[in-house]
Amino acid sequence: MARDLEMQSERHGGVDVLHLAGEVDLEVSSQLRRTLLERVEGKRDLLIDLNGVSYIDSSGVASLIEAFQRARKDGLRFALARVPEGAMRVLKIAQLDRIFPILPDIDIGFGEA
Amino acid sequence: MARDLEMQSERHGGVDVLHLAGEVDLEVSSQLRRTLLERVEGKRDLLIDLNGVSYIDSSGVASLIEAFQRARKDGLRFALARVPEGAMRVLKIAQLDRIFPILPDIDIGFGEA
Amino acid sequence: MTGGRDVVRSGDSESDEMVCELRVHALPARLRLIRRVVGEAARELDCSPGVVEGLVSAVDEACQNIIRYAYKGDPKGVILLRIERAGDNAVIRLIDYAEPVDPAGIQPRPLDELRPGGLGTHLIQAAADSVEFEPPTQGAGNILKLVKRIE
Amino acid sequence: MTGGRDVVRSGDSESDEMVCELRVHALPARLRLIRRVVGEAARELDCSPGVVEGLVSAVDEACQNIIRYAYKGDPKGVILLRIERAGDNAVIRLIDYAEPVDPAGIQPRPLDELRPGGLGTHLIQAAADSVEFEPPTQGAGNILKLVKRIE
Numbered sequence A, B: 001m002a003r004d005l006e007m008q009s010e011r012h013g014g015v016d017v018l019h020l021a022g023e024v025d026l027e028v029s030s031q032l033r034r035t036l037l038e039r040v041e042g043k044r045d046l047l048i049d050l051n052g053v054s055y056i057d058s059s060g061v062a063s064l065i066e067a068f069q070r071a072r073k074d075g076l077r078f079a080l081a082r083v084p085e086g087a088m089r090v091l092k093i094a095q096l097d098r099i100f101p102i103l104p105d106i107d108i109g110f111g112e113a
Numbered sequence C, D: 001m002t003g004g005r006d007v008v009r010s011g012d013s014e015s016d017e018m019v020c021e022l023r024v025h026a027l028p029a030r031l032r033l034i035r036r037v038v039g040e041a042a043r044e045l046d047c048s049p050g051v052v053e054g055l056v057s058a059v060d061e062a063c064q065n066i067i068r069y070a071y072k073g074d075p076k077g078v079i080l081l082r083i084e085r086a087g088d089n090a091v092i093r094l095i096d097y098a099e100p101v102d103p104a105g106i107q108p109r110p111l112d113e114l115r116p117g118g119l120g121t122h123l124i125q126a127a128a129d130s131v132e133f134e135p136p137t138q139g140a141g142n143i144l145k146l147v148k149r150i151e
C-alpha cells in the first residue's frame, strides 16, 4: 500500500496555500507533481508551505521545479514558504535558493515574491 | 563508543529523584543498575521518573527490580513516577504494575507510596 | 555471497512480500538499529502502532538472548533479521550461526516469582501469535520464527 | 547463503567495524527504511548531525538511481546496502545485480540549466568525500562506494 503525501490546502488572504508535511520522496513525489500541475492548470497562484517537511529528495524538488516553470510561463505566482533547514540544504546544493521565491511566513501572502 | 544512559538527579521535597530519558536497553541498563544500587547502598529513598523514557527492555526492568528488592530489604522507599504508555505496557506484561509503587507525578514526593 | 534474487525472493503467493533482511553483529550497540528496522518494516506492513510496538520489543528481546546465550557475548557473532509478509501475517525470522539451542532450556520465570531476570520470553510471547524454532538450514545455527497477524 | 561470519566480517584493522548490511527490493516504498538505517548507522559511527543528514540523502538518491536506471523499475531487483567504519571514514556500499552501468552515462545537469531532473548526483557528491564504482565481484552488477570522513 503506497503511502500518501501529507498535504492540506487552504485559501489564505486570496492566495492558494498548500501545506506539505512528512517525507517528500520518490514514493510520493508523483502525487506532489500531479497536485501542483493541477493547480497551475487551474490558473491558481501557489504558495507552498514546507514547514512540516522533514525530508525532501531530488524527485520532490523536481516536482517543484516543473510546477514553478509552468506557473511562470502562465504568468502565475509561485513561492515557497517556511522552508525548514533540511529542505533548504537541498535547495542550496541545487542552487534553487536563488531561483525560487522563498518567504519566511505565509501570513504575508506573496509579499514581495 | 557506547552510548550513555540519559539521566539527571535532583533532590525534590526531601526525596532523591532520578529522571531517566531515552531508550533504556541492554546497552545502557548496566549503567542504570550501577546507579540505582549506589543510591540504595547510600541509604537513599528513590523516586524514579520515567517520563522521558521512550523505550525500556527487560534488562532495564531487571535493574529496577533488583534496586527495588534491595531498597525494600533496607527499609528504603522506592517508587516509579510518570510512567509512559510504552513502559507501562512492559511493566504490565511482567505484572510489575502490581508490585512497584507507581505515582502519577513527582511533585507529591512519595505520596502514599 | 550469492546474488540477491534468491535470497530475498518474493514469496510464493501474490500477497507475500519480502520487506527486508538486516545483518548485524551480535552487539548491544546494534539493538537500536534493529529496533528502527523492525519498527519501520512493521509500519510498512500496515501493522497498527500497538502491534509495531510489540514486535519491536519482541525482536529486541530475542536478539538480546542471541547476544547473551547463543553467542555468549562473542561480538563476532552475526544476527540475520528477515521480515516479510505472508498472507495476512507479518513473519519475522531471527537467524544466528551459534551452536543449536535446546528449546527446552528456555525457561521464562513464573511471573509471581519476583527476581530480576526471566522477562524477555514473556515479552516475546505477548507480542507474537506464534513463536517457534525452525529447523536450521544452510549453515544456520538457530532460526527463531515469530508470526503476528497484521492488524 | 553462506554463514554470516565471512559476509559481515570485521575489517582488517582494529578501528574497522562492520555496522550493518541491509537487503531490500528496489522499490520506492523501501526508501524510508533505507533512510532510517543509514541515519542510525551513521549516528552509531559518531557522525555529526550534518554528516548524517548528508549521507541519508546521498544513499537515498543513489538508491533512486538503482531503482530507476539500473533495474528500470523492476520490483524484483535487489539492493544491498553495507555500512562500515574504515579508520576515520564511514564507508557505504550500494550493490545491485543489474546490468553493469557505464559510469560515463551518469550525467548530472549543469546547475545553471533549470530543469526538473539531474539533481541526485549533485546531492550524492555534496555529501561524500569520494564516490566511485568498484569492480563488481561475486555476481554483483554494480558496486557504488561512498566514503565520508567521520566528523
Ligand SMILES: Nc1ncnc2c1ncn2[C@@H]1O[C@H](COP(=O)(O)OP(=O)(O)O)[C@@H](O)[C@H]1O
Binding pocket: B058, C061, C065, C066, C069, C070, C101, C102, C105, C106, C107, C108, C109, C116, C117, C118, C119, C120, C121, C122
Ligand atoms: N537464544 C537462547 N539460547 C539459549 N538459551 C536461551 C536463549 N534465550 C533464552 N535462553 C534461556 O532462557 C532463559 C529465559 O530467557 P528470558 O525470558 O529472555 O530472560 P533472561 O534473558 O532475562 O534470563 C534465559 O535465562 C536463558 O537461560
Ligand SMILES: Nc1ncnc2c1ncn2[C@@H]1O[C@H](COP(=O)(O)OP(=O)(O)O)[C@@H](O)[C@H]1O
Binding pocket: A058, D061, D065, D066, D069, D070, D101, D102, D105, D106, D107, D108, D109, D116, D117, D118, D119, D120, D121, D122
Ligand atoms: N545507477 C545508474 N545507472 C544508469 N544510469 C544512471 C544511474 N544513475 C544515474 N544515471 C544517469 O545519470 C543521470 C543523472 O542522474 P541524477 O543526477 O541522479 O538525476 P536524475 O535521476 O534526476 O536524472 C540520470 O538521468 C541517468 O541517466
